[in-house]
Structure formats: C-alpha cells, structure tokens
Amino acid sequence: MSIWRTSWLIVPVLGAAAIFQVVVGPRLAVYGVRPDLILLLVIARSLLAGRHDAVLWGFVGGLWMDILSGGPMGASSLALMAAALLTGVGHSAIFRRNLFVPSIAAVLGSAAFSLVYLAILTIVGYRFPPGLLLTELITPVVLYNGTLMFLATPLLNRFPE
Amino acid sequence: MRNNDQRGWSGADFAVRLTILALTAVLLLALQQTGRLGRIESLVTLVTAPGQSGLATLTNRLSESLTTLRNYRNLQKRVSELEQINHSLIVETLRLAEVERENQRLRELLAFAETRPGFELRGGQIIALAIGQNATNFLNYTMIDLGSYHGIEVGMPVVNEQGLVGRISSVTNTTSKVLLITDISSTVNAILQASRLTGIINGSPGSHPVMGFIPQGAEVGVGEAALTSGMGGNFPKGIPIGQVVEVRQRDVNVVQEAVVRPTVDFGRLEFVMVITNFDSGQ
Numbered sequence: 001m002s003i004w005r006t007s008w009l010i011v012p013v014l015g016a017a018a019i020f021q022v023v024v025g026p027r028l029a030v031y032g033v034r035p036d037l038i039l040l041l042v043i044a045r046s047l048l049a050g051r052h053d054a055v056l057w058g059f060v061g062g063l064w065m066d067i068l069s070g071g072p073m074g075a076s077s078l079a080l081m082a083a084a085l086l087t088g089v090g091h092s093a094i095f096r097r098n099l100f101v102p103s104i105a106a107v108l109g110s111a112a113f114s115l116v117y118l119a120i121l122t123i124v125g126y127r128f129p130p131g132l133l134l135t136e137l138i139t140p141v142v143l144y145n146g147t148l149m150f151l152a153t154p155l156l157n158r159f160p161e
Numbered sequence: 162m163r164n165n166d167q168r169g170w171s172g173a174d175f176a177v178r179l180t181i182l183a184l185t186a187v188l189l190l191a192l193q194q195t196g197r198l199g200r201i202e203s204l205v206t207l208v209t210a211p212g213q214s215g216l217a218t219l220t221n222r223l224s225e226s227l228t229t230l231r232n233y234r235n236l237q238k239r240v241s242e243l244e245q246i247n248h249s250l251i252v253e254t255l256r257l258a259e260v261e262r263e264n265q266r267l268r269e270l271l272a273f274a275e276t277r278p279g280f281e282l283r284g285g286q287i288i289a290l291a292i293g294q295n296a297t298n299f300l301n302y303t304m305i306d307l308g309s310y311h312g313i314e315v316g317m318p319v320v321n322e323q324g325l326v327g328r329i330s331s332v333t334n335t336t337s338k339v340l341l342i343t344d345i346s347s348t349v350n351a352i353l354q355a356s357r358l359t360g361i362i363n364g365s366p367g368s369h370p371v372m373g374f375i376p377q378g379a380e381v382g383v384g385e386a387a388l389t390s391g392m393g394g395n396f397p398k399g400i401p402i403g404q405v406v407e408v409r410q411r412d413v414n415v416v417q418e419a420v421v422r423p424t425v426d427f428g429r430l431e432f433v434m435v436i437t438n439f440d441s442g443q
Binding site: 015016019020022023024026027029032033034036052055056059062063065067068069071072073074075076077078081085114117118120121124126127128129132133136137140141 | 175178179182183185186187188189190192193194198202205206209212213216217220224297298299300302304345346365366367368428
C-alpha cells in the first residue's frame with residue numbers, strides 16, 4: 001500500500017501535536033527553552049520507520065508548526081526534513097534499541113533542525129548574533145531535546161520496527 | 162516496517178518525492194513572503210483556534226490546580242486531621258480560586274484602562290486570551306483570539322496590566338499574532354525613567370531584551386525602569402517595558418547597552434489588551 005495513501009492520518013495527528021506544542025510547550029520550558037515535540041516525533045519516526053517516512057512527517061509537521069506560529073511558511077518543513085534525513089541513518093545502519101542511539105539522534109537532529117531553520121530565517125531577513133545564539137539557545141535546546149529523548153527511549157523501544 | 166519502507170519508496174522514487182516536498186516548502190515560503198497566503202492561513206487558523214483556545218484553558222486550569230495541590234500537600238503534613246473535613250470543599254475552593262484570580266486580573270486590566278484615558282480600548286472585547294505561543298525556540302510570537310472582525314490591525318500595541326507585551330504582526334478574521342518584545346526582530350523606542358536616556362530595545366535570543374544606542378559616558382543605573390518613549394509613534398508613551406538588570410559598557414564602543422528584564426511574565430501570559438487607538442502625544 002502506498003505511503004502517500006496510508007499516511008493521511010499524520011495530518012490530524014501532527015496537527016494535534018503542534019497545537020499541544022504551542023499551548024503546553026511554553027509551560028514545559030526550562031530556563032526559557034521549550035521542548036520541540038514535533039521535532040522529537042519526527043526523529044522518533046525516522047528511527048522506527050526510516051527516513052523515507054519521516055521526511056513526510058517532517059514536511060507535514062513543519063507546515064503545522066509554521067501555520068500555528070509566526071514563522072515563515074515552509075521553513076520548519078525544510079528544517080524537519082533535513083533532521084529526518086540525518087537521523088534516518090539510525091534506522092538502517094545503527095541498532096536503534098541501544099540506549100543512547102535515540103538521544104544521540106535527538107542531539108544531531110536538533111542541531112540540524114536549528115542550523116537549517118536559522119539559515120532560512122537569515123535568508124528571509126532575520127539577523128541573529130551567532131555566538132550568543134549558539135551558547136544561549138542552540139546548545140540548551142539540543143541538550144533539552146536529547147534529555148527528553150533519553151527519557152522517552154524505553155517507550156520508543158516498545159514500538160516494533 | 163523497514164521492508165514496508167523500502168517497498169513504498171525506492172531510491173529514485175524517494176529522491177523525486179523528496180524534491181517535490183522540498184520545492185513545495187520553498188514555494189510556500191516564497192508565496193508567504195510575497196503576501197499571497199493570507200486567505201489560506203486565515204482559513205486554517207479559523208479551524209485550529211478553537212482547539213488552541215480550549216487546550217489553553219485546560220492547561221491553565223491544570224497548572225493552577227497542580228500549584229494548589231502542591232500547597233495542599235504541605236498543609237496536609239501540618240494539619241492532617243483538618244484534611245478530611247476540608248476534603249469536600251477543595252473542589253469548590255479550586256473553582257473559586259480560579260474565579261478570584263481571573264477577577265483580579267480583570268480588575269487590574271480595568272485599572273490599566275482607567276488610568277490611561279487617552280487609549281481607545283474596545284470594551285470587553287479588548288481582553289484577549291493568549292491561546293498559543295510560538296512553536297519554535299527561535300521566534301517569540303503569541304496568538305490571541307481577536308482578529309480583524311474585532312477591529313484589530315497590524316501594528317497595534319499589545320499590553321497587559323504588567324506592561325508592554327508587543328505588537329500585532331499579522332491578523333486573520335478571528336485571530337492575530339503578536340510579535341513579543343522578546344523576539345529578535347522586535348524594536349521598541351524606550352526611555353530610562355530616572356536618567357531620561359533614550360535608546361532602542363531589541364529582543365535577544367534566549368535572553369532578556371537589550372537596550373542599545375545609549376551614549377557612552379552616560380550613567381545608567383541597574384534597577385532603572387525602562388518605559389516606551391513614544392518616539393516613532395508605534396507605541397504610546399510611558400508603558401512599562403522592564404527593569405535594567407545589567408549594563409554592558411566597553412571603552413572601544415561608541416555606545417553602551419543595558420540588559421532589560423521585561424515586567425511582563427511571558428511564561429504566564431493569559432490575558433492581553435490591544436490598544437486600537439491612542440494619542441501619540443500623550
């Protein structure tokens with residue numbers, strides 16, 4: 001069965017997740033850093049089902065994120081697709097049930113997402129101080145997402161490949 | 162699942178579809194940047210806003226309930242015998258506490274409006290529910306449940322009883338996005354209350370906003386209040402923005418900077434007011 005025909009359900013699922021992220025996410029902020037729920041879902045999907053499927057999740061999830069936020073439309077999609085491509089390696093080449101693989105994937109995926117997203121924001125006119133951004137935002141975000149994925153790993157390992 | 166994955170997507174097939182998705186995203190980006198996606202965005206937010214609003218209300222109530230429960234546990238250790246007697250009253254207390262807090266907030270908002278007669282505020286409808294904040298860590302927006310139907314326009318200042326929240330950045334029929342003063346692209350003309358120095362406050366990623374363009378040599382005191390200066394006409398004069406918590410001064414620089422902690426608690430933003438008209442000379 002074609003993935004295009006079977007994956008329509010991800011639209012409402014990721015939509016609900018995006019609403020959860022924009023409403024509840026700020027309440028889960030630690031020192032001003034919010035968890036990236038959609039990003040973590042896409043990374044988890046890439047580990048469970050491979051990058052092919054996760055790229056579609058990234059595209060749809062990114063559109064939801066951009067619709068519900070003030071960001072440029074399509075920017076999150078491109079950034080999430082990049083993260084899915086990178087972390088999808090963990091599905092085929094690495095034993096994902098290793099305790100640390102999901103966390104490492106979350107760290108790498110978060111870094112890829114941040115860099116691509118910021119590159120797009122820069123292209124459309126935003127100006128960021130790179131040093132401050134790296135120390136004050138990207139590093140905490142990457143660590144926070146990595147920690148959350150580590151905590152979610154036992155749950156992730158319950159899903160079949 | 163892996164076999165399924167490979168069966169659905171061969172290598173070449175995947176490359177084609179990846180390209181299609183990427184090009185679609187780029188196309189959407191271009192359409193939005195040229196202002197051609199407004200109608201679609203409006204339709205989608207019309208559908209999602211009730212869900213956001215409902216979840217926001219639920220989350221607020223849950224958060225308040227958790228806080229009350231934490232206090233309740235401490236109390237339980239000290240007066241356990243009273244717990245049983247009061248058990249039946251707890252639910253009612255929670256409900257009344259929520260009503261009390263809401264009442265207090267509304268009173269504060271009303272006081273804000275009464276002390277600023279030069280602002281044109283839209284009766285009960287000016288009180289908007291902050292129904293969602295930005296989905297990423299890199300931008301700072303919030304969405305409110307007022308839109309063009311309520312007379313909201315891009316650029317209008319947004320405040321609450323604590324001070325300046327931001328300004329309207331985009332509007333649909335029933336919702337609006339508010340660019341918060343903490344966002345990197347936000348600029349606000351400000352004045353320091355005691356020293357009367359003027360400058361521009363910019364959002365700073367992952368940190369407090371920074372007031373720049375303060376002349377070198379001028380004395381800036383930690384703890385000084387920063388207010389809107391009214392210059393440029395974008396914001397009314399005299400709205401509290403924050404308090405100086407750090408002064409960055411380097412001899413090599415022509416100007417100095419002051420880190421400003423906002424008076425508004427953006428982590429607990431629930432109600433805001435949109436100033437639909439104001440006397441810029443005030």
